[in-house]
Amino acid sequence: MELKKSWRSWCKPHNLFIKISTCRLPNFPIQILLLGLCHFLVPASCSRKPPPLPILPLPTAFQLQWQLSDMALFFHFGTNTFTDSEWGSGHAHPSVFNPTKLNASQWIRVAKDSGFSTVILTAKHHDGFCLWPSDYTDYSVRSSNWKNGNGDIVAELSAAAKDAGIGLGIYLSPWDRHETCYGDTLRYNEFYLAQMTELLTRYGEITDVFLDGAKGEEEKDMEYLFASWNSLIHQLQPGASIFSDVGPDTRWVGDEYGVAGFTCWSLYNKTGFEIGDVDLQYNSEGDPFGPDWIPVTCDVSIRPGWFWHASEVPMSARSLLEIYYKSVGRNCKLLLNVPPNSSGLISDEDIQVLQEFTELRRSIFSHNLAKNAVINASSIRGGIQDTHFSPFNVLKEGIYTYWAPEENQSKWILYVNLQELVSFNVLQLQEPIHMGQRVIEFHLEALTQDGVWTRVINGTTIGYKRLLLFPKLKSQYLKLVVDKSRADPLISYLGIYMDSVTVLRDTPDxxxxxxxxxxxxxxxxxxxxxxxxxxxxxxxxxxxxxxxxxxxxxxxxxxxxxxxxxxxxxxxxxxxxxxxxxxxxxxxxxxxxxxxxxxxxxxxxxxxxxxxxxxxxxxxxxx
Incomplete structure (x- = not known):
């Protein structure tokens, strides 16, 4: 009791450790208190210390905006929906396309209700059939029976998205199995850019342009003038993010199953790679020495195929949650395909899975168990007087406030006092990526009830968001230790959660x-x-x-x-x-x-x- 009283009497007039002093000191590691006190007794300058220098490369404004939204919804829709195909031949008659109950507002409502901020439509897939009345081909909705040839799905989806405040992206397949000039470099590139211009000038703001590198092995040789395409896209839609295997704005993860590498850098070196010819592992993991900022898109379909097939069923909500951990939780954006059916609607069973997926995320991530924690650090940039870089910033939502350590430190540690014993099994971390991606390796430790620090989980990259799932544990005191970093680490968010749904298997022999x-x-x-x-x-x-x-x-x-x-x-x-x-x-x-x-x-x-x-x-x- 005398020890507690003496600590309180010293801390109170100095405005230090007020909350910590109310805990039971015999159970709180004394080395944490001493470390904090030694730091805070250092005299502080009267002027505020400026933020640390960003470390290159950095995201552009629209890359940053792109990654701040965790997920986008993909709509694969076209003649394949009616012919039970994935890669259409380009010879299906336009009359097969007739979605009699099509309701673009329903598509957008499903996206918004499920927490998706953007949708991307296959305006033209590999078969060449266009979901808008293009002036450059007769293979489009204009030649179909749907609405007597007067329909325009891109226009309907654009209007619905605008009304709901949802971003609209466009997928325009480079490979076109219908267009006869495919294989002629000059003519086809002119044709492709003409169609791209239609899409980017008729339908308002376009947030994403998806350039698919897929192409059949026996198809004609074709040189795509990607540099010209990218220039035109950014000229007509300056805020649009261009996806391809290698960027320029966002890159493919290297698989179509929504799973990124355990290590995943937004840094990348696009030199030596081109669309359709990439190193899959390199795409999945990125490069800590990469000179280009090209974050990752993880694309996956809720069904076995990309287009709707009556014989297929959607995956479970739990499977989607696991993909979420391995995409969004690994510094990527999840692009989830939910294909409309032949009536022109999102199927009820798909909606049910999305609703369950949304509820699972809400049940886990709606309450940060560290929200009321007391946070201290091994050092603070500018000292305790400068709250601009306080460790308490990691409890605030968003990436624009952050904890920054003092320069030239040999260790970087955040000390977390949850103020009570808490059961949890998920760690969420975020970096202020507008300052660059920094952390290379880190680990989490927990103080057991017998007073021993135990390593809970090891991690590598963080980036915009990192989610790590581990066996459930109960503790009050945690240490986040950054073991290795490209520069002084900056942490913008720390969250502790309990996932009661996902099951971890025991460690194998x-x-x-x-x-x-x-x-x-x-x-x-x-x-x-x-x-x-x-x-x-x-x-x-x-x-x-x-x-x-x-x-x-x-x-x-x-x-x-x-x-x-x-x-x-x-x-x-x-x-x-x-x-x-x-x-x-x-x-x-x-x-x-x-x-x-x-x-x-x-x-x-x-x-x-x-x-x-x-x-x-x-x-x-x-x-």
Missing amino acids: KKSRACFNGTQALQTSTHNIATDTEVFTIVCFDRVARLLFGCSADEFFDFAKLHPFSGITLNEIMEGEMFSMTLSKSTNANAQHVRVASAVPLSSSFQPAINLLKQCYQTPHAS
Whole structure:
């Protein structure tokens, strides 16, 4: 009691640690108090210290605005919707397109109710059919039976989006299987830019332009003049963000399943890459030394296909939540495709999933359990007198206020007193990305009830938003430690949450554990595929199948030691974790392995994947 009284009597006149002094000091680590006091006793300058210098590269104004909204909705709609196709041939008659109940306002209402601030429409997909009455082709809604050829879906969606305050983006496929001049560089680029001009000048503000790099292998050679396209887009719509495999404003994650790398930089080096020819792993992870700021779009469809098919059903809300953790929660924007059906409406079952997904996010993230915490830091830029960089800034919503440490420090730590024992399993962090992306590695520690600091989770990049899920724990005192940073780290937000929905599996036994892009998985079965020259062994894990060359299942148990990612700290995998293989050989020791470079979903039983691999590799007369 005397100790508590003496601390209070000293702190009160100095306006220091008022809230901390009310806690039970025997349970509060004395080193935290002493560290804070040593810092705050340093004399302060009378003038305010300016903000730290930004570290290049930095986002443009519209890149920043683009990333401040977590999610966008994608609408794949066209003749494919009516022909049960994904890549239409370009020969379907326009009369097949007849969405008799089309209601663009319903599409926008679904987007807004589900928390999506932008929608993107496939104004023209690979089949070349245009959802607006283009003056440069007869293959459009003008030639359809819908509204007797007088309809314009882009116009209807634009009007509905404007009324609801939702941004409108346009997808205009470079690959056109209908247009006869495709393959003629000059003529087709003129044609494409003419159609792009129509879309960017007729329908008001366009927030996003999506340039898809997909193209069939047997199609005509075609040189796209991307530099001219980008210049025209920014000229006609200065605030539009251009997506392609390599930017210039936002890049593709490298898969179509909404999952980014565990490490994900907005920094990127686009030199040497072009649309349709990128390093998938590099796109997924980015580059801490990259000179270009090109953040990531994670695109995924709520259904197995991109277009609506009567035989398909949407994924579950829990699956969407896991994708959210691995896209938005990894410094990316989630672009979720919800395809309208052949009536021209978003299907009821898709709406139900979106409603459940929205409620899951609300139940987890609507209340920051650290909202009333007492926050202190190893140092504060300008000292305690300058609240501009106070550690308490990390409890404010948004990225424009932040904690900044003093310069030339050897450690960067935030101390969090939750003021009571709290159960939680999610950490959210944000950086003020207008000042550059900085943090390379960090970790979270919690003080156990027996007074021992325990490491809870390790992380790499933060960026606009980082979400880390870990086994539930209960603690009052936390430490966020930045271990490595490109410059003095700046933290704009710290959130602690409880996710009671997502299930984490127990840590697998080391003998049956493998590391996949920073995540571990548990072996379930093995399968052999014989060819003329060798036997392929497929080792199936609870969340991934991996094809091994010249390596038995027993040898695979030690694979994590040889794996290029083995140096990355493993993280618990979530129920429903989704991965697949990118066939990229790398020689380690005496075995060649297929390395996972991107994450995509596979059947939980893996049988479809195994059958596909057999079709690809099994020779007809192999035993």
